[in-house]
Amino acid sequence: xxxxxxxxxxxxxxxxxxxxxxxxxxxxxxxxxxxxxxxxxxxxxxxxxxxxxxxxxxxxxxxxxxxxxxxxxxxxxxxxxxxxxxxxxxxxxxxxxxxxxxxxxxxxxxxxxxxxxxxxxxxxxxxxxxxxxxxxxxxxxxxxxxxxxxxxxxxxxxxxxxxxxxxxxxxxxxxxxxxxxxxxxxxxxxxxxxxxxxxxxxxxxxxxxxxxxxxxxxxxxxxxxxxxxxxxxxxxxxxxxxxxxxxx
Amino acid sequence: xxxxxxxxxxxxxxxxxxxxxxxxxxxxxxxxxxxxxxxxxxxxxxxxxxxxxxxxxxxxxxxxxxxxxxxxxxxxxxxxxxxxxxxxxxxxxxxxxxxxxxxxxxxxxxxxxxxxxxxxxxxxxxxxxxxxxxxxxxxxxxxxxxxxxxxxxxxxxxxxxxxxxxxxxxxxxxxxxxxxxxxxxxxxxxxxxxxxxxxxxxxxxxxxxxxxxxxxxxxxxxxxxxxxxxxxxxxxxxxxxxxxx
Numbered sequence: 001x002x003x004x005x006x007x008x009x010x011x012x013x014x015x016x017x018x019x020x021x022x023x024x025x026x027x028x029x030x031x032x033x034x035x036x037x038x039x040x041x042x043x044x045x046x047x048x049x050x051x052x053x054x055x056x057x058x059x060x061x062x063x064x065x066x067x068x069x070x071x072x073x074x075x076x077x078x079x080x081x082x083x084x085x086x087x088x089x090x091x092x093x094x095x096x097x098x099x100x101x102x103x104x105x106x107x108x109x110x111x112x113x114x115x116x117x118x119x120x121x122x123x124x125x126x127x128x129x130x131x132x133x134x135x136x137x138x139x140x141x142x143x144x145x146x147x148x149x150x151x152x153x154x155x156x157x158x159x160x161x162x163x164x165x166x167x168x169x170x171x172x173x174x175x176x177x178x179x180x181x182x183x184x185x186x187x188x189x190x191x192x193x194x195x196x197x198x199x200x201x202x203x204x205x206x207x208x209x210x211x212x213x214x215x216x217x218x219x220x221x222x223x224x225x226x227x228x229x230x231x232x233x234x235x236x237x238x239x240x241x242x243x244x245x246x247x248x
Numbered sequence: 249x250x251x252x253x254x255x256x257x258x259x260x261x262x263x264x265x266x267x268x269x270x271x272x273x274x275x276x277x278x279x280x281x282x283x284x285x286x287x288x289x290x291x292x293x294x295x296x297x298x299x300x301x302x303x304x305x306x307x308x309x310x311x312x313x314x315x316x317x318x319x320x321x322x323x324x325x326x327x328x329x330x331x332x333x334x335x336x337x338x339x340x341x342x343x344x345x346x347x348x349x350x351x352x353x354x355x356x357x358x359x360x361x362x363x364x365x366x367x368x369x370x371x372x373x374x375x376x377x378x379x380x381x382x383x384x385x386x387x388x389x390x391x392x393x394x395x396x397x398x399x400x401x402x403x404x405x406x407x408x409x410x411x412x413x414x415x416x417x418x419x420x421x422x423x424x425x426x427x428x429x430x431x432x433x434x435x436x437x438x439x440x441x442x443x444x445x446x447x448x449x450x451x452x453x454x455x456x457x458x459x460x461x462x463x464x465x466x467x468x469x470x471x472x473x474x475x476x477x478x479x480x481x482x483x484x485x486x487x488x489x490x491x492x493x
Contacts (some may be wrong), residue, residue: 035389037367085360232419236418236419236420238337239335239418239422240424242333242334242335242336243334243335243420243424243473244334244473244476244477244480245334246277246330246331246333246334247277247280247330247331247334247470247473247474247477248276248277248473248474248477248478
């Protein structure tokens with residue numbers, strides 16, 4: 001849930017005392033009308049807090065943790081391996097598959113992939129939210145999130161498919177899965193890996209620790225999902241074309 | 249109130265038909281132009297003053313009303329044709345153009361003509377009001393004649409409805425879904441016109457509202473699909489969505 005304007009004002013006074021609203025907007029790159037509107041409505045978006053924190057060199061996760069609704073963000077866990085891998089984009093995974101087979105055409109697991117030969121794209125990627133939830137799902141996770149937050153399962157799924165997840169749902173999902181509370185905010189792109197306390201290179205080492213079989217299966221799954229999504233898109237596109245051909 | 253509705257519906261239909269003239273001249277989906285033109289003509293024939301003028305020219309025996317019925321049949325038939333084709337509703341397309349569809353159209357047309365000939369139709373009046381009050385027999389015949397005239401549009405609407413509901417829930421562009429929703433609404437309105445004979449006479453104005461709502465829904469719905477196409481052409485080739493990365 002968005003942050004109450006009163007609590008936000010108090011927090012703002014703490015990190016930037018005696019600074020005018022327009023200065024804050026200028027430094028943090030928020031549109032003045034946007035902030036004004038959020039203040040008038042009494043609800044400030046989490047992204048606003050994140051932008052302002054960054055502008056004033058405060059860690060956005062600890063800034064959010066200062067608010068009641070996000071107090072759970074205070075106790076940080078390291079991310080699990082599957083979470084780390086879920087935040088690697090599909091093209092990066094495919095590159096890793098190719099790099100390994102090139103490095104070792106015999107098919108015997110390579111001792112070490114050529115480290116640093118390529119850097120991974122920063123999280124989030126095109127399907128990072130869904131991949132993250134799938135990585136931490138024990139089969140009952142969606143059910144528990146829906147029970148805890150009251151969101152209808154189909155609305156939750158719709159957000160995942162659209163690669164979105166409201167911050168409070170991201171945190172609720174982390175808690176329901178028992179993983180680090182900030183992971184979901186990384187997957188939705190609200191905060192960066194570093195801001196969430198993920199060690200540098202953690203995703204790369206998680207990738208390197210995957211066996212040939214694990215990596216290939218994972219890449220295959222991702223490709224299959226991507227293929228299905230593309231097919232669906234093409235199908236919808238064909239339908240639209242037909243409508244326009246006949247009725248346009 | 250009803251006058252305003254009639255003339256504004258006529259204006260909307262006329263404007264859309266005019267707007268389709270350039271593309272009709274270029275040969276793009278001429279049927280759409282014919283649909284809009286036929287609907288405009290049908291609305292014109294349903295308004296008292298123009299009806300009177302046209303019917304007088306045709307001999308003053310309400311032949312214009314018979315003409316109006318077949319103009320509506322033609323318009324709704326072409327709507328059904330284009331919409332089922334466009335939305336890929338092959339089963340619905342067969343129900344309109346196959347043997348069943350042709351039999352329904354033939355029987356209803358025959359009924360309309362026979363009922364018209366059975367009536368004493370002298371004296372121009374839109375909606376055959378003055379014919380209905382001549383005597384009980386003519387009153388009953390007008391009732392049946394009206395029901396027969398509404399039957400074919402209702403048949404086409406019911407055939408279209410499932411495809412429109414499906415289209416509303418699919419993943420096609422939003423404007424096209426809105427259009428499908430309007431077409432579905434129009435289809436429901438026409439379908440509900442079957443219940444007119446059981447409506448109490450006091451609710452006569454409801455019939456007008458339903459009729460013109462149906463026409464407006466169809467015309468605006470079809471025009472909206474066209475707008476959606478122009479829109480997408482102007483905004484260039486479709487952007488890839490997030491999953492296409």
